[in-house]
Amino acid sequence: MALSILSPYIFGASITGSLHIKEDLPCQDACHYEIVDEFGLIAVADGLGSVPFSDIGSRLAVEAAVSSAKNLLLDIPDDGLDISEIPLKMLHAARECLENRAIEDGLKLTDMATTLLAVLFFRDTIYAAQIGDGAVVAKVGGELVLISGPLNSEYANEVTPITSSTWQSDLYIAEALSIAECVAVFTDGCQRAALLKTMDGYTPFEKFFNPVFSFASETADLIAGEQELSEFLLSEKISEYSEDDKTLVLAVLQGLNND
Amino acid sequence: MSILNEVEIANPQHPHCATMLLLDTSGSMEGDKIRQLNEGLNFFKEDIMQDDLARKRVDLAIITFGEGVNVVQNFASVENTPEMNLAADGLTPMGYALNTAMDLIEQRKNEYKTKGVDYYRPWIFMITDGEPTDMKPGDPMWESVVSRIHEGESSKKFLFFAVGVEPANMQTLKDLSPQSRPPLKLKKDRFREMFSWLSKSTKKTSASKVGDTVPLDNPTGPEGWGEVETG
Numbered sequence: 001m002a003l004s005i006l007s008p009y010i011f012g013a014s015i016t017g018s019l020h021i022k023e024d025l026p027c028q029d030a031c032h033y034e035i036v037d038e039f040g041l042i043a044v045a046d047g048l049g050s051v052p053f054s055d056i057g058s059r060l061a062v063e064a065a066v067s068s069a070k071n072l073l074l075d076i077p078d079d080g081l082d083i084s085e086i087p088l089k090m091l092h093a094a095r096e097c098l099e100n101r102a103i104e105d106g107l108k109l110t111d112m113a114t115t116l117l118a119v120l121f122f123r124d125t126i127y128a129a130q131i132g133d134g135a136v137v138a139k140v141g142g143e144l145v146l147i148s149g150p151l152n153s154e155y156a157n158e159v160t161p162i163t164s165s166t167w168q169s170d171l172y173i174a175e176a177l178s179i180a181e182c183v184a185v186f187t188d189g190c191q192r193a194a195l196l197k198t199m200d201g202y203t204p205f206e207k208f209f210n211p212v213f214s215f216a217s218e219t220a221d222l223i224a225g226e227q228e229l230s231e232f233l234l235s236e237k238i239s240e241y242s243e244d245d246k247t248l249v250l251a252v253l254q255g256l257n258n259d
Numbered sequence: 260m261s262i263l264n265e266v267e268i269a270n271p272q273h274p275h276c277a278t279m280l281l282l283d284t285s286g287s288m289e290g291d292k293i294r295q296l297n298e299g300l301n302f303f304k305e306d307i308m309q310d311d312l313a314r315k316r317v318d319l320a321i322i323t324f325g326e327g328v329n330v331v332q333n334f335a336s337v338e339n340t341p342e343m344n345l346a347a348d349g350l351t352p353m354g355y356a357l358n359t360a361m362d363l364i365e366q367r368k369n370e371y372k373t374k375g376v377d378y379y380r381p382w383i384f385m386i387t388d389g390e391p392t393d394m395k396p397g398d399p400m401w402e403s404v405v406s407r408i409h410e411g412e413s414s415k416k417f418l419f420f421a422v423g424v425e426p427a428n429m430q431t432l433k434d435l436s437p438q439s440r441p442p443l444k445l446k447k448d449r450f451r452e453m454f455s456w457l458s459k460s461t462k463k464t465s466a467s468k469v470g471d472t473v474p475l476d477n478p479t480g481p482e483g484w485g486e487v488e489t490g
Binding site for chain 2: 019049050154155156157158192193194195196197198199205207208211212214215218228229232237238240241243
């Protein structure tokens with residue numbers, strides 16, 4: 001299928017938060033993304049600070065999630081493939097990968113505890129699933145939509161990771177969202193900056209996302225864009241109220257001018 | 260100049276870590292115990308103040324019970340905590356004090372929710388050398404206080420810690436405490452070590468991020484300040 005438009009693109013950054021820099025700890029956030037034909041695949045994970053190998057857990061989870069989806073997309077069976085199921089399959093692949101690694105290395109599965117956000121987009125439609133916190137926000141016709149949001153409990157430091165025994169009942173599968181122009185996937189380190197929290201829940205914050213999505217749409221060079229995004233996440237403004245690791249992945253979809 | 264410079268922050272406030280100190284200032288605390296309690300409290304404040312993150316995040320409330328129940332400080336930044344010079348006098352209205360503590364926690368959490376502030380699970384840290392004089396096992400007040408503590412702990416409304424100072428009635432404290440967290444008995448003259456542990460634990464909690472279960476130092480080790488009474 002020949003497309004006459006610019007391809008969709010994805011870029012992002014994970015940075016080590018000030019607290020982990022101070023304590024000489026590795027970045028426990030990880031992200032991985034890839035464009036496969038007309039599909040975009042994004043996985044973002046936040047390893048839990050209280051366990052010893054969460055940096056490995058988050059890294060393995062994002063890589064397993066993206067590569068499992070890529071394998072499915074590159075080898076679509078004759079009887080077809082329901083792509084709306086892919087984000088959930090990405091979570092399952094990540095969990096399986098962590099289980100296997102735990103057995104191979106004689107680790108406890110929970111020592112690699114991590115959250116995971118899995119996103120697939122096809123043209124202008126976004127599918128997402130997540131376990132733990134972080135969020136997926138899209139721009140649709142100039143409006144911001146929270147596709148999938150933090151699933152954390154009442155308290156700021158309690159969440160269900162993918163390594164939990166209850167992960168399957170605590171995960172969330174978002175409804176597909178169409179005619180989207182851009183999407184942002186981020187960990188909780190960006191949450192206080194990006195989401196307004198009210199009695200009714202979370203809402204994407206326009207004064208955060210409007211500049212961020214404009215930046216994403218105007219980026220011409222993805223390497224330079226990623227560099228700028230890293231600097232932004234490390235900036236005083238973003239880290240003032242969150243000492244945590246931060247990940248922000250941005251994608252510009254092949255949107256309305258795709259016809 | 261990058262357009263990213265135009266970004267504004269949705270929720271420019273630190274998550275809050277509410278810590279409730281519930282202190283027995285009854286007559287029997289007089290002498291060395293109240294002196295060490297005051298010193299420990301002042302040390303706790305200074306120690307929190309020296310930690311950049313904890314200073315901004317810890318919300319401290321102090322209630323005393325002795326000559327009445329007195330809210331010395333409702334939840335506020337440690338910076339606002341006055342120099343402590345508590346005096347020991349009166350009985351031990353622990354039941355009323357516990358209810359007041361749990362009321363203030365509910366109130367504070369509602370304020371957090373209204374303002375969209377993220378918060379950690381509040382702590383109630385009670386220190387006593389006696390037993391309640393305003394309730395006793397089996398009476399309605401006792402039943403309601405105990406069930407409120409146990410329900411609050413199991414539904415994750417707060418974490419309840421009780422510390423007994425000689426000659427506290429440890430059995431009473433055990434009945435009040437959630438099963439999962441039996442009361443600790445303070446070793447003689449270890450007030451400062453106890454507050455140091457509390458400060459360290461509070462600092463750890465206030466620096467924890469989403470997902471963390473904060474591992475606390477064991478206060479009952481050979482070098483610790485407390486011991487668990489068995490039998």
